[in-house]
Amino acid sequence: MAEQKLLRDIAHDLRTPLSIIQLTAESMQMGAKDQQTKNDLDVILKQITRITELADELSAQRE
Amino acid sequence: MRLLIVEDEKSLAENLKRTLEGRGFAVDHLDNGEQAFSRLSLYRSDYSLVLLDLTLPGLDGAQLTQKLRAEGITIPIIVITGKSETEHKIALLNSGADDYVVKPFSAEELVARINSVLRRPVESQPVVHSLGELSIDTAARRVRAGEREIRLTLKEYSLLECFLRRPGQVLTREELSNQVWDFNSLNWSNVLDVHMKNLRKKLSPVNHAARFETVRGVGYRLVTA
Numbered sequence: 279m280a281e282q283k284l285l286r287d288i289a290h291d292l293r294t295p296l297s298i299i300q301l302t303a304e305s306m307q308m309g310a311k312d313q314q315t316k317n318d319l320d321v322i323l324k325q326i327t328r329i330t331e332l333a334d335e336l337s338a339q340r341e
Numbered sequence: 342m343r344l345l346i347v348e349d350e351k352s353l354a355e356n357l358k359r360t361l362e363g364r365g366f367a368v369d370h371l372d373n374g375e376q377a378f379s380r381l382s383l384y385r386s387d388y389s390l391v392l393l394d395l396t397l398p399g400l401d402g403a404q405l406t407q408k409l410r411a412e413g414i415t416i417p418i419i420v421i422t423g424k425s426e427t428e429h430k431i432a433l434l435n436s437g438a439d440d441y442v443v444k445p446f447s448a449e450e451l452v453a454r455i456n457s458v459l460r461r462p463v464e465s466q467p468v469v470h471s472l473g474e475l476s477i478d479t480a481a482r483r484v485r486a487g488e489r490e491i492r493l494t495l496k497e498y499s500l501l502e503c504f505l506r507r508p509g510q511v512l513t514r515e516e517l518s519n520q521v522w523d524f525n526s527l528n529w530s531n532v533l534d535v536h537m538k539n540l541r542k543k544l545s546p547v548n549h550a551a552r553f554e555t556v557r558g559v560g561y562r563l564v565t566a
Contacts, residue, residue, distance in 0.1 A: 293423040293444035294350050300445045301356040305363075330445055337425050 282339040289336035292329065300326050342389040342459065342499060343367040343520055347377040347405070348421070349397050357392065360448045365482070365495035366455075369524040374400030378408055385414050387519040389459060392451075393438075395422045403436050410437035417458045421446075456480060470505035473565040475544070475551040477505045486547035496521060497540045504553075504563035513560040537561060 300323065307319040344361060348354040349372045358368045369388075371377045374397045381391065395402035402420055409416070420433050420441040433441050439458045442451055456479060469478050474487045477498075484491045484501060493501065499521045503512060518526070518533055526532070541553055554562045 290423045294353060296445035297421075298350075298352045298356055301353075301360055301448055304448050305356070305360060326445060334425055 285336045285339055289333040292333050296326055344390050345388045346370045346392045348394040364452050365499055367523045373398050374405040390417045393418055393420050395420055406437045472508040472551045496536050511556050511560055511562045
């Protein structure tokens with residue numbers, strides 16, 4: 279179905295910006311001096327995992 | 342170890358380059374498949390591994406992999422893909438890629454996969470390379486002389502790794518520069534000599550383990566003392 283293909287394409291297109299955000303957040307976390315910044319970056323990384331799981335579910339859609 | 346990133350998404354490429362350089366790799370970047378094919382055809386021995394995005398303008402990642410393999414270029418390739426379906430991963434591995442990472446991925450996972458692929462080439466290379474009492478653990482990135490740990494900078498570590506992968510062999514200045522520095526570095530400068538001097542200095546307290554010999558006009562050799 280065209281709708282499912284669209285959802286899979288969206289899921290696919292989300293992955294590059296997610297990669298950039300993840301690598302940037304990880305790099306900031308390595309250099310972070312204070313605990314609050316580390317915690318904030320943890321939140322970002324956990325949400326990336328959540329969005330990735332959603333993208334995985336969309337990618338698994340069959341015609 | 343020198344890597345080539347082939348990635349058309351500028352932000353991702355910059356991020357990857359910075360991340361991998363921070364882990365001690367020398368990294369070059371190209372943004373299209375045709376250029377990558379030319380570079381690898383001409384300078385295949387300068388690179389230890391290619392990190393290849395699947396979606397590229399012109400020649401895409403899968404086509405580039407097939408073209409390189411058809412030319413007999415066996416350099417290890419890790420594909421970065423946005424597709425997580427199993428059949429897609431199988432097709433990638435069957436096309437000649439050595440491994441893949443699915444976006445998004447963590448830097449730790451990527452580096453672990455790079456190290457894993459670099460450990461399993463033609464001669465099934467071990468994780469630990471040693472000469473006499475001097476040894477280097479490429480998984481933990483740790484250098485030891487007997488029980489003593491030696492702390493090195495990223496470049497010194499990369500240089501020593503080149504020597505310990507080929508103990509007793511003369512490595513030319515050009516080979517060392519190509520393996521440890523990226524394409525844009527000034528190979529004619531005395532940077533290599535400075536790093537070799539520092540490396541010798543750090544190894545000198547433990548030079549019963551191994552020592553460098555200068556082969557005049559050619560390069561250096563690591564031998565047992």
